[in-house]
Every structure is written in C-alpha cells, then in structure tokens.
Amino acid sequence: MENVEYKKLDKSMFEFVQQDGTIHDKKLDTKPIGYFKDAFIRFRKNKSSVVAFIIIVILLLFALFGPVISRHTTTEVDGYYTLSLPKSSLFSWAGWDGASKQTVSQDGYDKLNAIFAEDIGDRANVNARPILKDYGSQVDP
Numbered sequence: 001m002e003n004v005e006y007k008k009l010d011k012s013m014f015e016f017v018q019q020d021g022t023i024h025d026k027k028l029d030t031k032p033i034g035y036f037k038d039a040f041i042r043f044r045k046n047k048s049s050v051v052a053f054i055i056i057v058i059l060l061l062f063a064l065f066g067p068v069i070s071r072h073t074t075t076e077v078d079g080y081y082t083l084s085l086p087k088s089s090l091f092s093w094a095g096w097d098g099a100s101k102q103t104v105s106q107d108g109y110d111k112l113n114a115i116f117a118e119d120i121g122d123r124a125n126v127n128a129r130p131i132l133k134d135y136g137s138q139v140d141p
Contacts, residue, residue: 043049087098
C-alpha cells in the first residue's frame with residue numbers, strides 16, 4: 001500500500017447546516033397509499049402481468065360460460081372415434097399407425113368387406129353382394 005499522509009484538518013473548515021438545533025420532518029404533500037393500492041399500481045406497470053391476467057380471465061370465462069353456450073352436452077359420445085387407435089406418421093415405427101390386427105372368420109371378413117364396399121360405393125364387389133343384401137342395402141344381386 002502506498003504511504004498516505006493525512007493533513008490535520010482545521011475546525012474552521014466545518015460549519016453546521018442548521019444552527020437552531022432542532023430538525024423537523026416535512027409533512028408529505030401526497031395522500032397515503034394503502035397496501036392493495038400500491039400493489040395494483042405496481043401490477044399495472046408490469047405489462048406482461050396485465051396480459052397474463054387478461055388471458056387467465058378469458059380462459060375462466062370460457063370455462064364458466066362455454067358449457068352453457070355450447071349446443072353439445074357432456075353425455076354426447078362420438079362413436080366413430082371412441083375405439084380408434086392413436087395415429088401418427090412420425091411415430092408409426094412405434095405402432096401408432098392407427099391400425100390393429102384382427103383375426104376374424106370368413107363371415108366376419110365378408111361383413112367387414114361389405115361395410116367397406118358400401119362406404120366407398122363399390123357395388124360391383126362380388127364378395128360383398130350377399131352380405132349387402134342381408135343388411136338391407138340397395139344393391140341388386
């Protein structure tokens with residue numbers, strides 16, 4: 001460390017700021033702010049918290065009034081997709097290709113083939129004609 005010499009300070013260099021001996025606080029010119037008002041002022045200054053609050057309010061409104069406004073009931077079930085398997089082309093290697101293997105008899109196969117033929121409009125399908133006739137299809141044998 002450097003060797004520093006201090007000069008001796010003279011008392012004449014110092015003087016009091018207030019000579020009367022008493023110091024009083026000044027009265028505040030503003031109204032006092034409560035805890036919640038202060039918290040709300042700080043909340044309004046933070047724009048991201050205001051946006052998040054608006055998003056939460058919108059989600060709550062949807063959750064409260066969505067079921068009332070919707071024309072669907074909670075007891076409705078879409079039977080087409082109830083038993084369907086998950087399907088993803090990205091994860092098809094893991095078995096999520098939406099297909100399943102079934103072992104059926106010839107009658108079961110003919111029935112499924114007839115349903116498929118009816119869906120796609122393949123009325124010329126020879127294997128499906130007797131089944132389609134039994135199930136009341138418009139197909140002529």
